[in-house]
């Protein structure tokens with residue numbers, strides 16, 4: 001879930017489902033800083049990895065539309 005590039009670290013979005021998904025967080029000097037960054041940005045920890053806000057919203061919208069279609 002952590003991408004390493006040129007001695008910099010970024011947290012990768014676990015799902016990348018949303019069309020506007022940023023794919024990864026900002027590159028930082030350490031894994032801890034990269035994790036702090038996504039926490040600060042309110043990414044959601046799923047237990048296995050981090051999900052960005054855009055994907056989180058995408059899933060929430062999907063859950064709602066599924067519930068709606070079942071109810072009608």
Ligand SMILES: [Zn+2]
Pocket residue numbers: 013014015016017018021022023051052053054055056
């Ligand atoms: Zn995402």
